[in-house]
Amino acid sequence: MQNVATQLDSSALQAIIEGLTQTLSETAVETMKAQNYHWNVVGMSFGSLHEMFQEIYEDHFQAQDDLAERIKALDGHAEGRLSVHIERSKIEECDGRIDDKTMIANLLADQQTIAGTLSELAALAAQQGDALTEDLAIERGRVHEKFAWMLRAHLKG
Numbered sequence: 444m445q446n447v448a449t450q451l452d453s454s455a456l457q458a459i460i461e462g463l464t465q466t467l468s469e470t471a472v473e474t475m476k477a478q479n480y481h482w483n484v485v486g487m488s489f490g491s492l493h494e495m496f497q498e499i500y501e502d503h504f505q506a507q508d509d510l511a512e513r514i515k516a517l518d519g520h521a522e523g524r525l526s527v528h529i530e531r532s533k534i535e536e537c538d539g540r541i542d543d544k545t546m547i548a549n550l551l552a553d554q555q556t557i558a559g560t561l562s563e564l565a566a567l568a569a570q571q572g573d574a575l576t577e578d579l580a581i582e583r584g585r586v587h588e589k590f591a592w593m594l595r596a597h598l599k600g
Contacts, residue, residue, distance in 0.1 A: 459568055
């Protein structure tokens with residue numbers, strides 16, 4: 444049976460909100476990291492990487508809003524403090540003073556991390572009958588896996 448937000452029991456609701464909040468934190472840190480790399484990338488692949496990093500951070504900026512709005516639809520608190528996102532995220536910041544291949548490798552690992560978090564969230568949401576969160580998690584997971592593929596392709600060149 445599929446449930447809407449108001450039909451979930453409190454423990455299921457809290458677990459789903461926690462998964463969404465974890466994803467939001469990882470996405471927030473990755474947004475800034477991709478923007479930092481966009482600003483600081485240099486080298487022969489500058490143009491293509493500058494564009495791809497921008498595509499990533501613009502996508503992730505919108506995703507933060509989608510995740511926060513789902514948290515609010517579930518009557519949770521959408522955390523907006525960067526310090527909290529940085530503290531709870533599995534993704535680490537970087538000052539951007541690295542070469543382009545390291546930037547790509549870092550973002551690749553991060554995209555895979557977020558895709559994994561979303562896969563866990565989708566499974567939890569499915570188990571609890573929350574089709575709307577499951578759908579959001581699956582769609583976002585596809586986006587992160589696509590970015591991972593694109594980044595991986597740059598490293599094979």
